[in-house]
């Protein structure tokens with residue numbers, strides 16, 4: 365039960381009211397049919413629904429609650445900040461938490477990534493980075509250098525620009541995008557490589573494809589390459605060894621900016637604050653982040669920009685104020701969000717959360733691999749504390765059928781006390797980073813049961829042969 369001005373609201377009433385919430389990716393014609401699980405509270409790696417059921421939070425919200433639910437220290441820091449000073453305009457003024465946070469991010473980010481644009485989430489971080497890349501080339505006197513290179517299966521957000529460089533085909537139905545702005549390379553998914561090809565040879569073909577694309581379009585027309593180090597919502601696609609580094613080297617050789625989208629991989633998920641340098645040995649020109657930046661306690665993102673680029677602009681334009689980068693938000697550097705981020709960073713460092721992830725990840729991934737013996741499981745893949753389980757080719761069919769599989773696994777898992785993130789014929793898990801070994805065991809146990817029950821359903825209904 366939830367109270368609203370003396371009124372007790374049960375689950376059904378809340379679900380009824382929720383029909384007015386047009387959720388992300390909702391179909392307008394089905395708004396009145398939705399009956400989502402209502403999450404009423406949470407602690408650590410667990411949420412509690414409106415009927416009082418405890419459910420393990422497999423995706424940690426939306427890969428964002430890196431430190432888990434109910435972290436008192438973050439709540440107190442936010443409360444204290446709201447009480448002291450809730451807002452100051454990022455245009456004309458500075459405030460202590462946004463100044464300190466920007467300084468901290470410059471310190472944590474690799475190489476010369478020193479200049480921080482604070483945004484309202486991951487989409488706006490990527491949007492700002494892409495706009496900045498185009499702006500940079502205008503300022504540098506090469507306005508034809510505007511094209512973006514991305515990959516199929518990439519997801520960079522839901523603003524027009526971020527969506528236009530996102531490569532998930534099924535997200536492109538019915539929405540308008542800036543289609544001539546971006547070119548999409550193949551997804552670096554070793555599971556989907558051509559039959560008979562080694563992973564090393566597959567990686568070579570991906571690099572060749574990038575070089576040939578540059579040759580065809582012209583390096584003088586390409587502003588930036590944008591890439592998640594591990595493609596997250598495209599299905600936790602872990603590229604072949606050496607791929608990210610080689611793609612970065614191609615960018616360097618061709619004067620193409622490298623934007624590393626660390627919205628998911630940042631803040632500990634792969635056992636480092638930023639995976640770009642510490643895991644993949646690259647120094648991007650821009651890193652974007654969000655989600656784990658505040659551990660999901662407040663909406664915020666950041667685009668962290670290389671000093672080299674700023675210096676190039678300074679060299680070119682001196683102190684001409686008319687070249688201002690007209691981009692930013694009312695809530696850029698919101699003090700309460702910054703307080704959440706600063707406390708998150710403090711806790712990650714103090715409690716060696718990245719070390720915990722590095723230690724636990726091999727166990728987590730090995731336990732997940734045990735699911736391979738379920739006949740409908742085609743691939744189990746992941747790294748750090750992110751993993752995807754993909755149904756096999758035999759039942760890889762229409763969008764409707766794929767969704768039905770994902771949704772069925774989701775429904776069974778929820779009944780068993782586990783939230784998963786169904787993404788079409790996949791389900792994805794990215795638990796809170798502070799999770800214990802016994803919670804990992806429990807997650808895998810429930811997931812196995814959920815997938816096995818979905819398999820029994822599909823056999824019974826004749827979708828797959830017994």
Ligand SMILES: Cc1ncc(COP(=O)(O)O)c(C=O)c1O
Pocket residue numbers: 485486487488490519520521522592596597625626627628654655
């Ligand atoms: C890699 C990546 N980039 C960008 C975004 C967009 O972030 P937001 O939803 O905070 O705008 C997401 C969201 O899931 C993401 O996974």
